[in-house]
Amino acid sequence: RARSLEAGSEVHYLDVPDAELLRRLRERNTRKPPGSFLISEEAMRPWIAMFQEPTPAELEPRA
Numbered sequence: 001r002a003r004s005l006e007a008g009s010e011v012h013y014l015d016v017p018d019a020e021l022l023r024r025l026r027e028r029n030t031r032k033p034p035g036s037f038l039i040s041e042e043a044m045r046p047w048i049a050m051f052q053e054p055t056p057a058e059l060e061p062r063a
Helices: 018-031 041-050
Strands: none
Touching: 018 041
């Protein structure tokens, strides 16, 4: 559908250490922005473990 609309896409990936992700999660859980919900470190760790960095091809802009 994106191609039929001539829409492009681009992935921006930031390689952030696990410790920083968990620090930011703790900060977010403390502030609890409107519309958000608590995510425990225990719930986040499996997601961090299964995450696969994007390949160079996946980071190429698409027209």
